[in-house]
Amino acid sequence: MGEKRSGPYFCGIDAAMDVLGGKWKSLILWELHAHGTRRFGELHRNLPGVSEKMLNQHLRELAEDGIVDREVFAEIPPRVQYSLTAEGRALNAALAALGEWGKRRIDRIGAQRVHGVA
Template sequence: MAKGKVSYSCGLDAAVDVVGGKWKPLILWALHEAGTRRFGELRRDVSGVSEKMLIQQLRELEADGIVHREVYREVPPRVEYSLTGLGQSLNTALLPLGQWGDDFMSQILRNREHPRTGPA
């Protein structure tokens, strides 16, 4: 998420700005799969993410209107995260990309293990 005045060259540029990075798509998928989640549940669902990074990514997704943060005034305090309508539509757009990854994961791994050299 960029700060200040932003302009995009195309829709893909805007979408990648919102969902770019390693963790945001995984956070979106976790919320899609499980629905409303507390912070600790999300941290377990998104394997490998640090607490600091998860907080940062959730703040950016909230600022972009993708994730809703609900704070319950109780002891101990409870905070829950869920997808907004905009977030649900973004996940719908990401489904074909996830399917592509599932379909070609083994080929991608093979290519990374044995990179080609020289011109294609």
Template sequence: MTSNPRRGPYICGIDAAMDVVTGKWKSLILWELDNHGTRRFGELKRGLPGVSEKMLIQHLREMEQDGLVHREVYREVPPRVEYSLTEHGTTLNDALRPLGAWGTKRSQRLAAEHELVS
């Protein structure tokens, strides 16, 4: 299992927070689980176009280790595995919402500037 090599000491709270969301897909996985609830691996993969299976597995494992995601294995044939946010993951997602709002405004501003240039 791959583990995140960084675990403090941290310079500040932002440093500690970024340690668990570093990686292109982690914040998007949080968003996907927050908006759609419990998801199976294939559903997550379809909801995140462009993510490789290897990267999704790696990020989900790291997020499980960090207590952000819960992995539930059902002993069925065929086996079923579902992922959901933990309370810790939900609070992190709540903290990321203002950053997402900022990003939306930035995207709109950049699009408007592009329109002026075109």
């Protein structure tokens, strides 16, 4: 995989956004927080619009950053499960206030929400 990111950073937000860069990473974190351990296919089905390539890339990067645990089972075919690490749970807790702000924005601007999502 690619080189591990390690700064330099201007501030804490810069370092956090380095881990969260892109639309799908925060949604992967939300999905794992809301539903616990997931297999790749479950994540792919529950995140409509993400390509398999992009999902795989983001999961690997989140694992490299210590946010997601990638557990491979020695089976045929191989089974891989993803779950949040302690760092991932801490990051989700830090994002909670941002999520609440976003919900208020959705209401304020009258944007539609994806069906079935809180």
